[in-house]
Amino acid sequence: MIRRKAAFAPEGAFAMAPMIDMVFLLLVFFMCVSTLSQAGRLVEVELPESATSVVPDEFGERVMVSLTAEGEIWLGAAPVESPARLTELLRELAAASPRLRLHLRADRELEFRRIREVLQAGAEAGIADIIYATHQGD
Secondary structure, X not given: XXXXXXXXXXXXXOOHHHHHHHHHHHHHHHHHHHHHHHHOOOOOOOOOEEOOOOOOOOOOOEEEEEEOXXXXXXXXXXXXXXXXHHHHHHHHHHHXXXXXXXXXXXXXXXXXXXXXXXXXXXXXXXXXXEEEOOEEOO
């Protein structure tokens, strides 16, 4: 009778496959977490003051559009090239959510014509409910 050697790993050897699996799982986890943490960031905008500003009780379904002092347009955390492109994006969002609100954050130093372009983009997309972001003045 011929004896065969057992096909076992020698004692003290590491099983590398589970360790590699764990490294890849951790890598994917940290990539997802870093992406999600950046998505919630707000664009730096110095809001105008208002003596009558109030925080809405219900936020509902809303999309945030920010306008910087340099005139850059941001939809959430993503930059938008032009008001025409903003109209297209808002139209897609409004089609998916008919009760969508436009939350407008515009820098206090920005010219009104730039704000008007965003308001017009919202109107062309069919969004009638607009929330203007302000700071409560002293």
